[in-house]
Amino acid sequence: xxxxxxxxxxxxxxxxxxxxxxxSGTDSGSASExxxxxxxxxxxxxxxxxxxxxxxAQVAEKLGYIDEELKAAGYKAEYVGFAGAGPAINExxxxxxxxxxFYADFPAITAKSNGVDLKVxxxxxxxxxxxxxxxGKSGIEKxxxxxxxxxxxxxxxxxxxxxVELCEENNIDMNKVEIVNALTDAQTVLASGDADGLISxxxxxxxxxVMGLGKVIADSTxxxxxASGFVLAGRTEFVEKNADVNKALLRALNRAAKYAxxxxxxxxxxxxxEAMPRKVVDAVYSYNTGFQYFSPELSDExxxxxxxxxxxxxxxxxxxxxxxxxxxxxxTYVDEVLxx
Numbered sequence: 001x002x003x004x005x006x007x008x009x010x011x012x013x014x015x016x017x018x019x020x021x022x023x024s025g026t027d028s029g030s031a032s033e034x035x036x037x038x039x040x041x042x043x044x045x046x047x048x049x050x051x052x053x054x055x056x057a058q059v060a061e062k063l064g065y066i067d068e069e070l071k072a073a074g075y076k077a078e079y080v081g082f083a084g085a086g087p088a089i090n091e092x093x094x095x096x097x098x099x100x101x102f103y104a105d106f107p108a109i110t111a112k113s114n115g116v117d118l119k120v121x122x123x124x125x126x127x128x129x130x131x132x133x134x135x136g137k138s139g140i141e142k143x144x145x146x147x148x149x150x151x152x153x154x155x156x157x158x159x160x161x162x163x164v165e166l167c168e169e170n171n172i173d174m175n176k177v178e179i180v181n182a183l184t185d186a187q188t189v190l191a192s193g194d195a196d197g198l199i200s201x202x203x204x205x206x207x208x209x210v211m212g213l214g215k216v217i218a219d220s221t222x223x224x225x226x227a228s229g230f231v232l233a234g235r236t237e238f239v240e241k242n243a244d245v246n247k248a249l250l251r252a253l254n255r256a257a258k259y260a261x262x263x264x265x266x267x268x269x270x271x272x273x274e275a276m277p278r279k280v281v282d283a284v285y286s287y288n289t290g291f292q293y294f295s296p297e298l299s300d301e302x303x304x305x306x307x308x309x310x311x312x313x314x315x316x317x318x319x320x321x322x323x324x325x326x327x328x329x330x331x332t333y334v335d336e337v338l339x340x
Contacts, residue, residue, distance in 0.1 A: 051081030060256035122296035131205035138196035
């Protein structure tokens with residue numbers, strides 16, 4: 001039981017940091033040659049300490065598609081885990097210690113604004129959602145009831161963007177909501193009654209719900225303009241010199257997306273882990289089991305959501321400088337793959 005709880009906590013923290021962009025990492029490495037079998041190694045970062053991929057990338061990896069496509073291009077994958085995700089991955093990109101990463105678009109945008117030369121070449125989920133969980137002891141029955149309550153959410157993160165939008169949508173005076181900056185200790189804070197609710201990724205809130213810490217009373221699946229994306233980003237230098245690797249990863253994602261769309265139940269099973277039970281997986285994706293959002297396409301609809309993420313970050317002084325989104329989001333390779 002203690003082992004499961006520890007693993008569960010690690011996964012929850014991974015979910016948290018994947019979207020907030022807080023933390024650090026020390027993993028290193030870059031594309032290198034495996035002399036044993038003549039396959040070069042491409043280093044791919046994952047937003048978890050265990051290097052477990054998520055979303056469509058997890059399906060692609062479990063089905064062997066990533067290995068197959070990379071092998072055909074003369075490469076093999078080495079997955080590098082970052083418990084802190086966001087800035088830790090960005091630091092590794094800046095140091096050329098990794099070649100690609102599957103992580104949220106928010107830290108990718110902030111990295112670009114701070115001079116880290118990246119390109120987002122596809123998505124692993126174009127509809128990453130967020131939720132509001134409230135404690136059973138809070139007396140909160142509807143979103144408007146959070147006025148006068150204590151809500152866990154970290155300012156300056158994508159989660160805060162959802163909080164602001166939720167307040168605007170429900171005519172809530174944000175000045176009447178007490179912000180508790182305790183996302184990484186949310187379980188203890190909620191259980192002790194020191195907070196009444198939590199804003200987190202939909203996966204995070206659903207996990208806490210399963211743990212009996214409260215119930216989810218609102219989420220962004222009802223308004224996808226509040227969602228963001230989980231992307232495949234690569235170092236610009238590597239991307240521009242290795243089109244075959246770019247397209248190999250995108251082909252793997254596209255194959256996995258098509259598999260999920262034709263076999264939603266089997267795809268859901270592939271995303272189940274010891275610390276991410278089927279009940280949580282189903283709760284996260286039940287709003288649309290068609291899995292169209294797993295397509296790697298950088299669609300116009302998704303880019304509009306990414307623009308909102310950028311505008312939020314800019315308006316809240318979270319960027320190091322302006323970002324030309326048409327340079328950050330490069331659909332050259334994914335369009336070629338989708339037209340094959």
